Amino acid sequence: MSTPFLSIRDLRVHFGTEDGVVKAVDGLSFDLEKGRTLGIVGESGSGKSVTNLAVLGLHDPRNTKLDGEILLDGKELITASEREMEQLRGNKMSMIFQDALASLSPYHTIGAQIGETYRKHTGASKRVARARAIEMLRRVGIPQPDMRVDDYPHQFSGGMRQRAMIAMALVCDPELLIADEPTTALDVTVQAQIMDLLKDLQQEFGTAIIFITHDLGVIADIADDVLVMYGGRCVEKGTKQEVLRTPEHPYTLGLLGSMPSLDGPVDVPLSPIPGAPPSLLNPPSGCRFHPRCTFAEKVPGDLCSTEQPALKLTDGRGSACHLTPEQKRELFADYATARTN
Amino acid sequence: MSSTTPLLDVAGLTKHFPVKGGFPIRRTIGAVQAVDGLDFQVAEGESLGLVGESGCGKSTTGRLITRLLEPTAGKISYRGQDITHAGRKDLAPIRSEIQMIFQDPYASLNPRQTVGKIISGPMEINNIKPEGGREKRVRELLEIVGLNPEHYNRFPHEFSGGQRQRIGVARALALEPKLIVADEPVSALDVSIQAQVVNLLQQLQRDLGIAFVFIAHDLAVVRHFSQRVAVMYLGKIVEIADRDDLYGNPRHPYTRALLSAVPEATADETPARERIRLVGDVPSPISPPSGCRFRTRCWKATDKCASEAPPLVQVEGNKPGHLTACHYPETADTVPSPHLTKDPEAAA
Numbered sequence: 001m002s003t004p005f006l007s008i009r010d011l012r013v014h015f016g017t018e019d020g021v022v023k024a025v026d027g028l029s030f031d032l033e034k035g036r037t038l039g040i041v042g043e044s045g046s047g048k049s050v051t052n053l054a055v056l057g058l059h060d061p062r063n064t065k066l067d068g069e070i071l072l073d074g075k076e077l078i079t080a081s082e083r084e085m086e087q088l089r090g091n092k093m094s095m096i097f098q099d100a101l102a103s104l105s106p107y108h109t110i111g112a113q114i115g116e117t118y119r120k121h122t123g124a125s126k127r128v129a130r131a132r133a134i135e136m137l138r139r140v141g142i143p144q145p146d147m148r149v150d151d152y153p154h155q156f157s158g159g160m161r162q163r164a165m166i167a168m169a170l171v172c173d174p175e176l177l178i179a180d181e182p183t184t185a186l187d188v189t190v191q192a193q194i195m196d197l198l199k200d201l202q203q204e205f206g207t208a209i210i211f212i213t214h215d216l217g218v219i220a221d222i223a224d225d226v227l228v229m230y231g232g233r234c235v236e237k238g239t240k241q242e243v244l245r246t247p248e249h250p251y252t253l254g255l256l257g258s259m260p261s262l263d264g265p266v267d268v269p270l271s272p273i274p275g276a277p278p279s280l281l282n283p284p285s286g287c288r289f290h291p292r293c294t295f296a297e298k299v300p301g302d303l304c305s306t307e308q309p310a311l312k313l314t315d316g317r318g319s320a321c322h323l324t325p326e327q328k329r330e331l332f333a334d335y336a337t338a339r340t341n
Numbered sequence: 342m343s344s345t346t347p348l349l350d351v352a353g354l355t356k357h358f359p360v361k362g363g364f365p366i367r368r369t370i371g372a373v374q375a376v377d378g379l380d381f382q383v384a385e386g387e388s389l390g391l392v393g394e395s396g397c398g399k400s401t402t403g404r405l406i407t408r409l410l411e412p413t414a415g416k417i418s419y420r421g422q423d424i425t426h427a428g429r430k431d432l433a434p435i436r437s438e439i440q441m442i443f444q445d446p447y448a449s450l451n452p453r454q455t456v457g458k459i460i461s462g463p464m465e466i467n468n469i470k471p472e473g474g475r476e477k478r479v480r481e482l483l484e485i486v487g488l489n490p491e492h493y494n495r496f497p498h499e500f501s502g503g504q505r506q507r508i509g510v511a512r513a514l515a516l517e518p519k520l521i522v523a524d525e526p527v528s529a530l531d532v533s534i535q536a537q538v539v540n541l542l543q544q545l546q547r548d549l550g551i552a553f554v555f556i557a558h559d560l561a562v563v564r565h566f567s568q569r570v571a572v573m574y575l576g577k578i579v580e581i582a583d584r585d586d587l588y589g590n591p592r593h594p595y596t597r598a599l600l601s602a603v604p605e606a607t608a609d610e611t612p613a614r615e616r617i618r619l620v621g622d623v624p625s626p627i628s629p630p631s632g633c634r635f636r637t638r639c640w641k642a643t644d645k646c647a648s649e650a651p652p653l654v655q656v657e658g659n660k661p662g663h664l665t666a667c668h669y670p671e672t673a674d675t676v677p678s679p680h681l682t683k684d685p686e687a688a689a
């Protein structure tokens with residue numbers, strides 16, 4: 001096996017707050033190859049955004065404690081200096097945020113903002129940077145890019161702003177692109193446009209993409225591999241087909257059961273997950289999902305509430321759950337038949 | 342529609358927001374045509390879903406029905422009574438029958454009031470004294486929406502997002518309404534919590550026979566909750582039909598494009614619907630396109646679409662009650678070619 005492009009080992013991100021230590025990410029490991037898309041799914045507070053801010057070194061060093069290993073192309077990022085990180089950010093790795101309007105400066109033209117990143121990393125002149133900005137806007141499908149390059153963000157529509165931000169993220173041909181809920185604020189027809197754009201660009205440049213979302217439908221559309229996070233930990237991992245067809249963790253099963261579909265039966269109520277996501281200030285003991293898990297009683301003893309299940313992976317596929325594979329086959333069977341119909 | 346009077350009857354409902362500008366004298370220089378000539382009915386105990394993208398006027402419609410906004414034109418009848426311009430006094434008894442649930446459970450609850458105070462607020466305003474006292478009724482309501490009645494004296498910040506939305510639902514139920522306008526009631530919630538609230542609303546509709554106007558942008562949620570669905574685009578209804586007809590046999594190109602753009606959580610390589618790539622954005626409601634408002638993004642648009650606005654009618658092949666506003670409605674076997682989609686901005 002070749003060394004993966006991005007490799008994260010036992011990552012822990014802890015924040016010190018007035019009320020105590022928030023364990024936002026608590027022992028997360030994954031690899032990502034070039035040209036692949038990893039979808040990270042989870043609800044608010046599951047640690048999915050924090051993980052990626054840590055990769056980019058955008059956390060606040062005053063109250064954040066990072067532990068573990070983040071290797072980007074063989075380079076350790078956790079111990080890297082701010083100067084080294086600046087070299088990488090926007091150049092080798094970059095990020096697209098959810099709220100494009102808040103992420104763009106209202107006082108500078110779109111062209112200047114795209115060009116700034118380019119000039120910083122290549123030392124190009126203003127003229128060259130401007131030409132590059134126009135080229136990037138054309139690539140992300142903005143009509144009349146040579147005119148629009150001098151517009152300010154407020155003159156762009158929501159979808160166009162998101163495109164402009166993608167242009168900015170890709171201006172230095174990064175090898176790793178982190179997209180944090182890039183389509184959540186957009187309408188479905190525009191969301192479809194943006195996802196097609198990302199897929200096209202990935203095919204062209206072989207970028208590795210981490211796509212963070214809470215929407216399993218979006219995952220099904222764009223991801224190759226899926227990592228499901230709950231309470232700061234990975235609870236299930238596998239290819240998109242494996243996770244969506246034969247989920248192995250009760251939480252993933254619950255997420256799929258919570259989602260109404262466009263084709264399924266309408267007369268049966270949805271099967272929501274009871275309760276609410278855990279507080280990361282004092283998370284539940286043992287398996288963090290056990291207070292909401294409908295299958296916890298099937299596990300002998302109080303294993304679920306006392307012992308944290310390990311993430312058991314074979315060839316990148318597996319889950320962190322105390323249920324035995326036989327139990328899962330039996331208990332999840334109803335779900336499987338419902339999905340195949 | 343049957344011969345009985347519908348619970349809510351909306352005809353030609355229009356709302357234009359004036360746009361002011363100019364210096365030194367500010368005057369009206371235009372109008373945002375947020376809602377432009379809506380016709381629909383809601384029967385007793387029925388749920389009508391309103392879907393569409395941002396800016397299509399679905400929230401404005403909700404606020405017009407509840408008379409939080411004054412309509413520019415058109416008529417709203419509640420149980421046959423014209424309430425379009427009814428004054429405070431005439432509205433008072435009706436307001437208690439039409440309630441609203443809001444999108445943001447953080448902004449719609451007063452942080453300085455206890456849950457008990459919030460939920461009993463509508464009863465106080467209307468001077469309703471239920472049997473056994475207001476507190477008893479509030480405890481009942483808390484139980485109905487799945488909260489612990491013991492939480493009567495707690496404040497909103499002690500609850501999670503999903504629980505807060507339940508408090509909002511309890512408040513809407515306090516006056517035993519006949520119609521609830523729910524404006525994106527679940528879109529601010531996490532997926533696993535969304536399903537809890539959708540199930541709760543569905544149960545209320547069934548058990549208490551409350552009619553709903555359910556406003557959402559999520560087509561799957563609307564399908565799950567509504568018996569009838571209206572699709573809006575730029576202030577107009579482009580298609581309205583029973584759930585199964587609308588999702589199974591969409592006739593308007595926009596409905597079709599919208600449905601095809603919804604990503605589905607299946608691992609199948611061949612999607613159930615061919616993805617239609619719409620090009621460009623929704624035009625500005627200040628100067629909407631002439632004729633059919635969807636024509637600038639439609640792959641079938643002709644000169645007729647630019648000159649003549651298509652009426653919302655039962656086009657050939659539609660079941661009764663299935664209305665479509667299109668000159669060239671889709672049929673089941675039309676496969677739209679993505680290459681034919683026009684790019685309005687490139688053409689400009």
